Amino acid sequence: MTRRILIAGNWKMNTRSAAAASLAKGVVEAVGKSPAVEIALCPPSVYLATVSEVTAGTPVELGAQNLYAAEDGAFTGEVNAAMLTDVGCQFVILGHSERRQLMGETDACVSKKLHAALAGNLTPIVCVGETLEQREADETESVIETQIRGSLEGLDEARAAGIVIAYEPVWAIGTGKVASKEQAEAVHAFIRDLLGKMFTPDVAEQIRIQYGGSVKPGNAAELLSQPNIDGALVGGASLKAEDFAGIINAAP
Ligand code: PEP
Numbered sequence: 641m642t643r644r645i646l647i648a649g650n651w652k653m654n655t656r657s658a659a660a661a662s663l664a665k666g667v668v669e670a671v672g673k674s675p676a677v678e679i680a681l682c683p684p685s686v687y688l689a690t691v692s693e694v695t696a697g698t699p700v701e702l703g704a705q706n707l708y709a710a711e712d713g714a715f716t717g718e719v720n721a722a723m724l725t726d727v728g729c730q731f732v733i734l735g736h737s738e739r740r741q742l743m744g745e746t747d748a749c750v751s752k753k754l755h756a757a758l759a760g761n762l763t764p765i766v767c768v769g770e771t772l773e774q775r776e777a778d779e780t781e782s783v784i785e786t787q788i789r790g791s792l793e794g795l796d797e798a799r800a801a802g803i804v805i806a807y808e809p810v811w812a813i814g815t816g817k818v819a820s821k822e823q824a825e826a827v828h829a830f831i832r833d834l835l836g837k838m839f840t841p842d843v844a845e846q847i848r849i850q851y852g853g854s855v856k857p858g859n860a861a862e863l864l865s866q867p868n869i870d871g872a873l874v875g876g877a878s879l880k881a882e883d884f885a886g887i888i889n890a891a892p
Contacts, residue, residue: 646871649878660687664694666881692728703731709756721760747790772811801846812853828868857886
């Protein structure tokens, strides 16, 4: 089974409209017309339309960093799946560790968002990952299992194959500390095995599992060449077109 590598840039709460447009242009120019891998940019929601104008008609896709799991209505400050597809999104990042830690998002909340994303024809990128304390206490697998089972609650086999999981060890996000290829591959293999038990081994083979946590042009090749690493969710290094392109070009 060949899973197409997906490199997604999570811009987090960075850029302004001119910088967002110029960063998106830089990526579009750098990747050309037929990149070997799938590429998505996830700008702040207020700049989705700006970036969409640049990426429309190019191979670079668009993703949001969050959504609210409800139809239109009285939800001040929120944005739903229909609005995201309306501005051209194909992807939405869900359950990023920053949202789990700073906004108190739980697995149950991520699961609601997952179902809303799928109902709205968005591909969810569901983030999971352990803290340093949890890794040191040998709890990585149990933490990841709880997060995946909870975040994917109620997901049926037919839809499971199309989702993306991002394994992002919290201790490696924005810290410059990258998981070694062996550490990352071991967790990715564990996740695939778990998905095989939750769905079927065939479905698990189709689900893409990205790695995220201080991915840079210099370490991307060894991570992306691991058998169970199917892409990267990139934070800091996605804010410079040449660095992001360097990661894309490092894909095997
Ligand atoms: C992220 O926040 O998704 C991330 C992986 O950030 P960084 O690449 O900066 O570690």
